[in-house]
Amino acid sequence: MYSFSVDAGLLIALVAGLLALAFDYFPKVNQWFDGLDTATKRQLNAGLILGTAILIYAGQCLGLFITNLVCTMKGAFDLLYIVFLTITINQGVHLALKPTPAFKARMFGK
Numbered sequence: 001m002y003s004f005s006v007d008a009g010l011l012i013a014l015v016a017g018l019l020a021l022a023f024d025y026f027p028k029v030n031q032w033f034d035g036l037d038t039a040t041k042r043q044l045n046a047g048l049i050l051g052t053a054i055l056i057y058a059g060q061c062l063g064l065f066i067t068n069l070v071c072t073m074k075g076a077f078d079l080l081y082i083v084f085l086t087i088t089i090n091q092g093v094h095l096a097l098k099p100t101p102a103f104k105a106r107m108f109g110k
Contacts, residue, residue: 007067007068008053008056008057008060008067008068008069008079008082009068009082009085009086011052011056012049012052012053012056012082012083012086013082013085013086013089015048015049015052015086016045016049016086016087016089016090016093017089017090017093019045019048019049019090020045020090020091020093020094020097021093021097023041023045023094024094024097024098024099025099025107027107027108030104030108031108042091045087045090045091045094046087046090049083049086049087049090050083053079053082053083053086056069056079057069057071057075057076057079060075
């Protein structure tokens, strides 16, 4: 039987990938997101990923749930490592799966 555990790194990576897909493929979100300049888009994605990571870390430290992170300086550096990796995942998913202008026109009716 196949089993896997959902740890903090996997959860944050999933959030990062889903953010990229949501900003590209959900019509209302995409219209709003396309109106932003490139720097703001990157900052928004990084901020949402960092916010998710901080919530997971704080939840671990407050005892709300159990993750593989520990509430020490090493745990904070592990979290920083995870954040850098997931920002890379977010940008990679966006670049790899970004819809073409022709597909967007069919998908969103533009």
